[in-house]
Structure formats: C-alpha cells, structure tokens
Amino acid sequence: MSKHLTEDEMILLHYKEMKDSASARRHLDSCDECRAGLEALASDLAPLGQLEVPQRGAQYGAQVWERIAPRLEARPARTTSRLDSIVVRHRAVWAIAAAMILMLAAGFLAGRLLPRPTVVDPANVAQAAPGDGRERILRAAVDEHLQRSQRMLVDLANAGGTNVPLDVTRSQERAEELLSDNRLYRQTAAQRGDAAAAQVLDDLERSLLEIARGPAKLSAAQLAELQQRLERQGVILKIRLYGSGQKQHERAATREPADQQI
Amino acid sequence: MEPNDGDAVRRAVAGDTDAYRALVERHSRPLFRLAYRMTGNEQDAEDVVQESFLRAWRRLDEFESRATFGTWIYRIAANCALDTLRARQRQGERQEESGLAGADFLLSVPSADPQPDRIAQSAQTARRMNEAMAGLSDTERAAFVMRHFEERSIEEIGRTLGVKENAAKQSIFRAVRKLRRALEPLASTTR
Numbered sequence: 392m393s394k395h396l397t398e399d400e401m402i403l404l405h406y407k408e409m410k411d412s413a414s415a416r417r418h419l420d421s422c423d424e425c426r427a428g429l430e431a432l433a434s435d436l437a438p439l440g441q442l443e444v445p446q447r448g449a450q451y452g453a454q455v456w457e458r459i460a461p462r463l464e465a466r467p468a469r470t471t472s473r474l475d476s477i478v479v480r481h482r483a484v485w486a487i488a489a490a491m492i493l494m495l496a497a498g499f500l501a502g503r504l505l506p507r508p509t510v511v512d513p514a515n516v517a518q519a520a521p522g523d524g525r526e527r528i529l530r531a532a533v534d535e536h537l538q539r540s541q542r543m544l545v546d547l548a549n550a551g552g553t554n555v556p557l558d559v560t561r562s563q564e565r566a567e568e569l570l571s572d573n574r575l576y577r578q579t580a581a582q583r584g585d586a587a588a589a590q591v592l593d594d595l596e597r598s599l600l601e602i603a604r605g606p607a608k609l610s611a612a613q614l615a616e617l618q619q620r621l622e623r624q625g626v627i628l629k630i631r632l633y634g635s636g637q638k639q640h641e642r643a644a645t646r647e648p649a650d651q652q653i
Numbered sequence: 654m655e656p657n658d659g660d661a662v663r664r665a666v667a668g669d670t671d672a673y674r675a676l677v678e679r680h681s682r683p684l685f686r687l688a689y690r691m692t693g694n695e696q697d698a699e700d701v702v703q704e705s706f707l708r709a710w711r712r713l714d715e716f717e718s719r720a721t722f723g724t725w726i727y728r729i730a731a732n733c734a735l736d737t738l739r740a741r742q743r744q745g746e747r748q749e750e751s752g753l754a755g756a757d758f759l760l761s762v763p764s765a766d767p768q769p770d771r772i773a774q775s776a777q778t779a780r781r782m783n784e785a786m787a788g789l790s791d792t793e794r795a796a797f798v799m800r801h802f803e804e805r806s807i808e809e810i811g812r813t814l815g816v817k818e819n820a821a822k823q824s825i826f827r828a829v830r831k832l833r834r835a836l837e838p839l840a841s842t843t844r
C-alpha cells in the first residue's frame with residue numbers, strides 16, 4: 392500500500408477490524424504521517440476511557456430478580472415442539488410464507504393449464520410477476536398490521552370517561568406484540584426502498600413504544616396527556632392516509648390493464 | 654456458554670423460575686454496563702435490564718441452543734436500549750435527559766486529586782464527553798458503544814442491530830468522526 396491511509400482505514404486498524412491489514416501495516420512502518428494519524432486517533436478517543444459505569448454489587452442480579460419476578464407470566468411446561476412454538480409466535484410470517492407458496496403453486500398450475508398468450512415478454516414474466524405477487528402479499532400483511540395497530544390506538548384514544556385510573560395493561564401487551572412485527576415490517580420496507588411505508592411504520596413504532604413503556608395504570612391527567620400526545624403525533628391519521636393512498640394505488644393499478652385493453 | 658447456562662435455559666424453558674433466576678443473577682451486571690453506556694442514564698439502564706429479562710422470558714422458546722444465552726440476552730438488551738433511546742427522543746426529552754445523564758457521568762469520572770481545580774477539570778471533561786456522546790444518533794451510539802467499550806466485532810454489531818455489516822461499519826465511522834471533533838480539545842490538553 393503506497394497511498395496514505397484514510398481515516399476510515401485508520402479506524403478499522405485501530406479496532407483491529409481491517410480484513411487485510413498486512414499492507415496497511417507495511418505502509419505504517421514507512422510513513423510517519425499515517426503513524427502519527429493513527430496515534431492521534433487513539434489519543435482523541437482516549438478520554439472516553441475515563442467514563443466509568445456506576446458500580447453494581449454482587450447482589451445486583453438478585454435485586455433485578457426481585458423486581459421482575461412478580462411480573463413473569465407463568466410458563467406452561469413445554470409440551471409442544473420448538474417448531475410448534477415458532478409457528479404460533481410467528482403465525483403472521485408463516486401465513487405470508489404459506490400464501491406465497493400457494494401463489495407460486497397457482498402460478499405454476501396456471502402456466503401449465505391455461506393457453507399461453509401469443510406475445511410473451513420474458514423480462515416482464517421474470518421480473519414483474521413474481522415481484523408483484525410478493526409485493527401484494529407484503530402490502531396485505533403490512534395493511535393488516537396497520538389496521539390492528541390502528542384499532543388499538545383508537546381504543547386508547549377513546550378510553551377514559553369515569554373509568555379512571557385506567558388500567559392499560561392489555562393495550563400495553565398489544566403494543567408489545569405489535570412492536571416486534573412492526574420492526575420487521577419497517578426494516579423490510581426500508582430495505583425495499585418503500586419510503587412511505589417505512590415512514591408510517593417508523594412513526595407507529597415510536598407511539599407503540601411509548602404505550603408499551605408507559606405506566607400500566609393512568610390517572611385522568613396522564614390519560615389526557617397520552618391522548619393529546621397521540622393526537623399531536625397524528626399516527627392514526629397517518630395510518631389512514633397511508634391506507635387510502637394504498638387503495639388509490641391499487642385502483643390505479645387495476646385500471647391500467649383495463650385501459651391498455653381498450 | 655457458561656458452565657450452567659445450557660442446563661438453566663432448558664429448565665427455564667420448561668417453566669422453572671429458579672433456573673431463570675440463576676440466569677438473571679449471572680447476566681444482570683454485564684447487561685447493566687451495556688445499557689448504561691448506551692442510554693447514558695442510570696434509571697434507564699435499570700429499566701432496560703429488567704425489560705430485557707422480561708422479554709427474554711417471554712421468548713425463551715425462540716432461543717436457539719446453539720447460541721450462547723449471554724449473546725442472546727445481550728442482543729435483546731441492546732435492542733431494548735435502542736428502543737429506550739428512540740422513545741426518549743420521541744418524547745422530546747432528550748435534552749432534558751442528557752442533562753441527567755451528564756449528572757450521572759459527572760459522578761462517574763474519577764478524580765484522584767481532590768484539589769478544587771482538578772475536580773472542576775474532571776467535571777468539565779465529563780460534561781464534554783457527555784455532550785459528545787449525546788451528539789451521536791441512536792444507531793451510531795449503539796454501534797460505537799458495542800465496538801469501543803464492549804469490544805464486539807462489527808459483524809456481531811450488525812447482527813445485533815439487524816443491519817448489514819457495512820451499515821454497522823459506517824455507523825461506527827460516523828460516530829468516531831463526530832467524537833473526534835468533539836473530544837479533540839480534551840485530547841490535546843492531555844497529550
């Protein structure tokens with residue numbers, strides 16, 4: 392390596408994360424400038440070593456246990472297999488997988504049984520069709536997830552009246568369940584470059600977190616504050632807007648082939 | 654896996670709370686250390702530790718026996734701490750909380766010399782470091798803490814945060830650049 396090391400390369404070297412560090416090391420042996428740069432990096436980060444974590448004694452684990460033990464739900468003795476358990480916990484994901492398999496099978500059968508069109512664009516078949524199927528299934532899953540989240544949020548937004556302090560344990564449990572699905576859908580949307588879905592899921596995730604992490608019993612003031620916050624965040628409205636946007640998109644998509652036929 | 658983790662996990666999965674208690678007692682301290690460094694706040698770190706063990710209890714069926722329980726609960730705690738950071742950010746409390754975190758860090762910077770000027774210098778150092786850490790995004794902070802303090806590999810950090818290895822690497826690069834800019838004055842006084 393004859394060129395000077397970049398800052399990123401120095402960071403990788405500093406943390407011993409450079410995959411092939413031999414040439415970089417050779418360069419360092421002969422380059423005062425880069426050696427000084429690496430030393431400066433270590434020196435700049437050195438003050439962080441002074442930050443200490445508050446000490447926790449040997450009994451800390453026992454203290455944590457004392458706090459969480461009353462909140463542990465009873466676990467039934469395990470009579471089901473790991474696979475059963477995974478199926479139950481991830482039934483939404485498994486439902487999507489099953490639907491995709493069914494669609495693929497249906498597509499295969501349709502291809503076999505139906506007369507082939509006279510003009511076939513292989514690029515469209517290879518790219519659009521399977522992708523469209525996957526998109527539809529994902530959209531349906533996200534839509535279902537958003538609807539469930541919206542129902543929970545609407546329940547909470549309308550809760551209250553004389554029933555205070557309000558026990559929101561059930562809403563918190565629902566929010567907790569929705570959170571893990573939400574994270575999965577948000578990451579998938581971001582990876583697929585679906586900015587609109589990723590944004591609404593990101594906003595939703597924050598609201599779900601607030602609910603899941605908030606107090607289980609809300610006074611009238613706390614409930615009003617939470618409801619006002621939800622209104623300010625506008626997440627219910629955003630879900631509805633996203634849903635209507637999707638419907639318009641679907642309507643436009645179904646109109647297009649008809650228009651093309653005319 | 655530590656000597657008794659495997660057996661304790663198997664028994665906990667079957668509903669044995671004593672076995673789970675052993676796991677909680679064994680892993681609480683390292684989790685607190687991670688949670689504190691990620692959140693910068695003692696109370697948040699306490700909450701993260703408790704929430705992590707509650708989540709793990711609910712998800713024990715998903716635990717793959719080929720992984721170590723320590724690694725698994727570490728990932729849960731890292732994500733739990735990230736959730737806390739995001740919730741805090743959402744509530745617009747970040748600046749306020751940073752003030753609290755600063756107070757925590759002030760207590761945690763050792764001062765070997767009780768001279769008033771040395772104490773003041775320690776406090777200033779702590780404040781600067783806290784501000785520097787608070788200037789990182791949630792993901793940058795999480796990735797940096799795991800690499801710099803916890804000495805986890807970038808590959809593992811990516812897996813823990815659910816991002817590609819390159820994304821984890823870029824987060825660390827950005828974090829280091831920001832921290833260097835913020836900490837350089839401190840470093841130059843100690844050189």
